[in-house]
Amino acid sequence: MTAGTSPMMLLAAARLLRGGICVSDPGAPTAAALLARATHAPSLELLDPRTPGFLRHGLRRVEVGLVTAAQVDAYGNLNTSVLGEYDEPTERLTGAGILPELAAGAALVVLLPHRLRSFVERVDFVTAAGGLSGPLDRARVGLFGTGPVAVVTDLGVLRPDPATAELVLTDLHPGVTVEQVRAETGWPLEVSDELVATEPATDAERAALTGSGP
């Protein structure tokens, strides 16, 4: 398991999935998809984006994307392009790939370690649209797909508040405090009134995690 990936992150992400046509980034996102398929979502269909025809004809039919990013901001916008200014970046990232069109059309679950450098008020570059800058923005620019529905980290789960489009804390993993999460979040993080604790792994999940673990 790579740094910042915790079993609770995989569990919390996997539990969001019910089925459907899915693509996932390598690493934790794919581990979460496989965990879901091995437990409660056997009908989850995992596509390989390298399959011929995927980009122009298949991608638009994807229902769920599990992805990661270098930065996520208060509106769930994602950055995998550059840190700093686009023309003179302090760091070049891995690029857009399929992320922009996936975030436009599918429901997106974002997995990444909860660190202050990644959870920024505003991403340096919008590689893929979350809520942009407010609750009506996606529709206004013509994004009719769902977009990011959850950001799952090693500390908890954030989801967009439909009223504001801002990410708020909805789930806390066992042993984590709201203060810990806020300390690693670069904006004044709201906490849902319905904040729940992530349930510990069931026997089936534990078996699948052990079986499919690295």
Added chain:
Amino acid sequence: MTAGTSPMMLLAAARLLRGGICVSDPGAPTAAALLARATHAPSLELLDPRTPGFLRHGLRRVEVGLVTAAQVDAYGNLNTSVLGEYDEPTERLTGAGILPELAAGAALVVLLPHRLRSFVERVDFVTAAGGLSGPLDRARVGLFGTGPVAVVTDLGVLRPDPATAELVLTDLHPGVTVEQVRAETGWPLEVSDELVATEPATDAERAALTGSGP
């Protein structure tokens, strides 16, 4: 050999071909292509238009088309759509298929029996553009490919005069007179000053014709 197809027609058409990427309609056009390949043009590459990818990606690379049509007119325009008015036709024909884009981009050799009903002053419907209505028309509408270079019949060969874009008689098959051709042509047919007689079949051509004949 179907009605109106003569060995001289196949020979005259085949002799026009030097090589290149080619598609041909079934019947006499394909017979002419095979004859050319079996004799003086072994590098002629015959494509099957049903091959996956042909229509959107392959057709534009075709250099030579051998085709037939129900009507051809004084400017080499071709009709395979309808006889009579489009909205109330007296007869429906087999349709456009690949002919319009082939006539736009490739050099076209048209094979058809020389009959007055087919050689009309103006086609009832322009399915594929020849010279349209004059020598500058193809360039004017944005047709940059060669288009029809010869209409080969059982009586002779007609080619467009570059000065007028009108088809003129350039070759007469053995035993055929200019008067015979004019009697089967629905416009005042000009005769080239360099009118030639079609050479009789060589031994190699005769062997290929016999070998590949029906």
Added chain:
Amino acid sequence: MTGRSRVGNVRVRSSTTTVPPMATISALADALDALVRNGSEVAWEGAPVAVATVLARRRVRDLTLVALNPGISGDLLVGAGCVARLVTSAVAGPDGAVLPRIAAADVEREDHTATGLATAYDAGAAGLPFGVLRGYVGTDLATVTRVATVRCPFTGEDLAAVPAIAPDVAIVHARRADRAGNVDGLVGVGRDAVYAARRALVTVSETVEELPRTELPGVAGLLVAEVPESPVPADFAAWLAEVRA
């Protein structure tokens, strides 16, 4: 910012339906009952005669038939009165002669070039409302069919645009299938038609034990039916009487 967040335990895709495997082997009649309704728009790319026979028996009406070339099976379907509208680029039999029932039929028609239809399928497959091609230039087709002009925003060049085809159902033919629904020979225009359509039926001549996994990423719910080579009816009137019996 709201004090009381309305974010609850939203779940991704909470519908209770499950995704079927990519393809399901089906009996031809069952597949057609499930897929084709009166008024359906049907992409018809290589459908065998047996499909026309079943649809004619079912007295399906008012179909829009989209086909590069409807072939003999499409000609029978039109002859049986199942079709109200034809979108085609060619209407010729294997002998090169015009399809007789289609030539005579009183149906609405939209004529295209073969590349125009292939482009329209590709656009449908890509979820776009139109496709772009170099085509129709200088022809009378451009004046009678649904084709428009788009300008390249980079070069200023004008190109032809055709409306996308996104049919209710695609009925296409491939060589073989296996028992898991993998299909051999679903390529080219037939493949694009499957991607463009809401649902699809692939007819195959043969079912074999095992084929490589078919790669149609994103296509769910494909039906596959084995259809034995059915002879072309020697006598259309007899065929029509039989299907109407």
Added chain:
Amino acid sequence: MTGRSRVGNVRVRSSTTTVPPMATISALADALDALVRNGSEVAWEGAPVAVATVLARRRVRDLTLVALNPGISGDLLVGAGCVARLVTSAVAGPDGAVLPRIAAADVEREDHTATGLATAYDAGAAGLPFGVLRGYVGTDLATVTRVATVRCPFTGEDLAAVPAIAPDVAIVHARRADRAGNVDGLVGVGRDAVYAARRALVTVSETVEELPRTELPGVAGLLVAEVPESPVPADFAAWLAEVRA
């Protein structure tokens, strides 16, 4: 009408060149000498490390590299100073980390989405100046790269347009070839890149006795080179010193 017609014995395609078979088996170095020049625009889809090594040894300069993801081989090529311009959608190694030489390089860049580049290849393959997609919406990419808007002439909807890619040469990888130049596994974006390019080299890992005839209608003069799996250089500096020796 002219009295004296100027129509002579015009012949179709009277050039004396003959068309080569669809593909020719070639040694890698010969193929690259024939295809790649300083300043060439190269579609780079799966090219193995050995191709980068040969080009770096040849001290090729000022390439424009177009790739969905240049991969380790593209990273070496950039590291060797062969590339002036990068058109990519991703720059990641197999481990998911950013390609280090590309991240650090001082080259001109044009960033796209993967579907944007796939659409640009498809447009190039179709001989069009631009391709249409649903993409780039709401992103900052749309503000920094070559993407424009086209309006559907039928529905009025606005869509993204990308300029076509029509490279001087495509270097793509496939699984196997046979001695006649038939290729197994030339599909998807690699296939479209071959159609979009003026000339193309297909590298294969293996040459076998006989494969089914490859169906690339209209593609003439394809070169095929068998390239044994070359290891990724463990030490970039040592590799660079070696190719510059």
